[in-house]
Amino acid sequence: MQSQIDVLNKQVRALDENIADKESQVAAKQAEIDSDYDQLKKRLHAIYLTGEASTLEIIFHSKNIMDLSDKIEVIRAISTHDANLINSLKSELQSVQSQKAEIEANRKNISQDRAALDTKKSEVNSLLSETNTVIAELAKDEASAEDEGEKIAAERSKINAAIDQWYEDYYSSGKSTGGSGGYVSKGDFTWPVPGVYNITSGYGWRNIGYGNEFHKGIDIASAGVFGKPIVAADSGRVIMAGYGNYGTGYGGYGNVVVIDHGGGFSTLYGHCSKVAVRAGTNVKKGQVIAYVGSSGQATGPHLHFEIRVNGAAKDPMNWFK
Ligand SMILES: [Zn+2]
Incomplete structure (x- = not known):
């Protein structure tokens, strides 16, 4: 021109x-x-x-x-x-x-x-x-995307802190006494999604676009994982089952199941498409408790799986060697 x-x-x-x-x-x-x-x-x-x-x-x-x-x-x-x-x-x-x-x-x-x-x-x-x-x-x-990104990052770190607070309250309030329904886990866990062993995001520090954040579990996913059954990693009592609302400590987890296995052990199953158990019921190791989904803060269908010891998140892979 x-x-x-x-x-x-x-x-x-x-x-x-x-x-x-x-x-x-x-x-x-x-x-x-x-x-x-x-x-x-x-x-x-x-x-x-x-x-x-x-x-x-x-x-x-x-x-x-x-x-x-x-x-x-x-x-x-x-x-x-x-x-x-x-x-x-x-x-x-x-x-x-x-x-x-x-x-x-x-x-x-x-x-x-x-x-x-x-x-x-x-x-x-x-x-x-x-x-x-x-x-x-x-x-x-660009400016509004940056603002949005900062807001999401702040929200995520708040959520991250809230779940730890929930466990701290749970174990300090004495609710855990007999919380497992009398079962005492020895830390012998079964894989929570039978047939799907692919881990798309491991335990530890990561940055998925919202700044550095600590991933307290592992993400299990593969093609066609949506709707696959999730089983209890060990026996125990369901202490949380349902949609995790913000402000309860479970915000962002979507449909979530938490099992107290006794012996200080608990497991968490997040982003489920459906839960198959009720809070307060006892479950057996390997029993179907939910189905894989992408509810809550999830970018795609996967199981977010946590193992906690006395409420502190540990690397689940320590128990699958
Ligand atoms: Zn995850």
Whole structure:
């Protein structure tokens, strides 16, 4: 676009120079014609004296035949010369006319080129303003995305702290006394999603786009994992089953099941599509307690599985070696 405008500008400048040239040429020619015409008038005046005498009168007023023949000769010579002068004046006038026409045509071309240039300029300007609008919008989006990201990160760290508080309260309030229904786990666990052993996110520090955060469990997932049965990793009593509302300590976990296995052990199963047990009921190791889903803060279907010892999250893989 810019190079097209440059080319047009150059063309317009060249045409302007061309017109100036032509105009000065025409002016010079006009001056030449004017002086030729003056000469012609003077000569005619000299011949006819008053400017009214005809050739015939000159002939009649001749003194003698020699005078007459001289005069005729002079008249003929002057007439021929004048005819030539008149002809050359005529053709010069014609050339001036055609040059003037050419200049007019060039003027028209230039004004058309100027109009085209103006159109291009306004096109460029509207493109520029469009681009600026888009850039401004992008900057705004970026700023609001950053704000959103910070909000989510803050929310996630709050949720992370809330679940630990829940366990602390659970074990300090004495609720855990007999919380397992009398069963005492020795920490011998079975894999919670039979047939699916793929871990998409391990235990520990990670950054999945919300800043550094501590992942308190493992994520188990594979293609077609949605709806697969989740089994109790060990026997015990269900102490939480249902949707984890924010403010309860289970916010973000979606449909969640927690089992107290006794002996300080507990397991947590998050983001389930459905839970199959009720809080307060006893379950056997390997019993179906829920189904894999993506409820709560989950980007896709998986089981978020935690093993806790006296309420503190540990790496579940320590028990699966
Ligand atoms: Zn997880």
